């Protein structure tokens with residue numbers, strides 16, 4: 108089925124008995140408009156139908172209905188990366204948000220989560236047992252979407268991409284089979300799911316490893332934005348000395364005035380270094396000394412639980428309208444920082460809420476044995492620029508400002524892109540490299556030759 112064929116609208120067949128109106132939503136239902144929202148409120152999703160499964164059996168029934176109706180199936184947990192998911196007119200949006208059961212096995216050090224689980228569902232349960240998942244910066248990001256795309260956590264430089272910790276997946280295939288997938292069963296599909304995105308099957312549950320980290324020394328150091336050249340320059344220098352136990356982010360922030368924020372940051376333009384250190388406060392304090400010597404206005408470093416790490420990056424706690432995009436940087440010289448500051452620093456008229464530079468390397472750069480499609484990242488930094496887009500006019504300005512950051516860093520662009528921070532379409536070769544992309548296309552051909560499953564960063568079935 109091609110997307111153009113699927114996009115020809117035709118009336119949906121009658122609702123089968125197995126699918127009650129709560130599980131299969133159509134545009135006539137009162138809940139329709141709230142059901143089609145993505146976390147990114149700037150994305151206007153207009154599918155032909157919405158599936159809201161409670162169980163894997165519901166997923167099987169919804170896939171059967173979609174096939175019969177000539178619809179594609181687009182799995183989505185939260186819509187954090189909904190921006191590149193286009194052409195939904197001929198699709199069923201499969202919202203997994205009612206499937207949020209999580210089980211932690213402290214002895215095996217694993218978590219089993221259903222398709223719609225968020226990191227905020229997993230981290231507290233793991234934390235109770237002194238364990239940590241490789242969760243991302245925002246607690247409301249979906250575990251499955253994040254993990255299928257790689258997964259960069261606050262513990263990334265020590266433990267690598269989250270995709271490498273997956274032990275097993277439960278999926279429903281495009282032809283409606285429920286499969287258990289691991290390194291010994293459906294090994295090609297298991298390989299593709301770990302970093303290759305969501306093109307191959309609907310994941311109904313994932314099991315992954317947890318790590319014995321019960322607390323970290325973490326926080327943020329903050330200065331006025333006009334010191335950004337000096338602070339980011341010192342940060343880059345500092346990175347050369349830090350062990351893999353430290354994962355950090357350099358940020359340019361234009362914080363909107365908000366009464367709920369402390370006056371020290373509300374409405375201010377700032378430069379910040381956020382970091383998490385797997386270790387105690389004394390060693391962490393020694394590591395931080397060169398940055399503290401720059402006299403930050405704010406210093407929030409303290410020993411915290413790994414659950415509390417969810418608040419460190421100050422990601423929006425609710426759905427918001429945003430426009431952003433990211434890129435991987437092979438390295439970052441001082442001239443790169445100067446270039447970024449020309450377009451997003453204190454003296455630039457930038458509409459961006461923040462520009463983040465995440466330090467990679469360590470275990471993120473090391474290929475583990477038996478890894479999946481994307482098991483390491485060959486780049487030193489991941490950059491991401493984002494702004495709020497309450498309306499269309501602002502959107503144009505924010506998009507131009509995101510482009511300006513991308514252009515400013517163009518000289519350091521790594522060969523590849525990181526799927527989770529790609530909020531605009533990228534070619535499969537850019538995301539995976541030619542060889543891995545070709546292998547993913549073969550896996551897609553085996554498991555979904557009709558291209559029923561529709562991903563935000565799609566891999567099409569190989570033609571030969």
Ligand SMILES: Cc1cc2nc3c(=O)[nH]c(=O)nc-3n(C[C@H](O)[C@H](O)[C@H](O)COP(=O)(O)OP(=O)(O)OC[C@H]3O[C@@H](n4cnc5c(N)ncnc54)[C@H](O)[C@@H]3O)c2cc1C
Nearest residue numbers: 184185186187188243244245249252253259305310562563
């Ligand atoms: C505020 C914010 C903070 C973030 N922080 C981090 C971070 O720290 N580290 C990081 O690596 N990334 C981070 N991200 C990026 C995030 O990991 C991606 O946006 C990811 O795709 C989100 O997954 P989701 O399921 O929530 O999103 P969705 O938009 O719901 O899903 C994205 C895609 O995943 C696939 N998918 C989802 N569920 C299924 C399923 N059950 N079966 C098959 N395919 C499925 C689909 O192709 C879908 O289009 C952040 C994003 C935001 C907006």
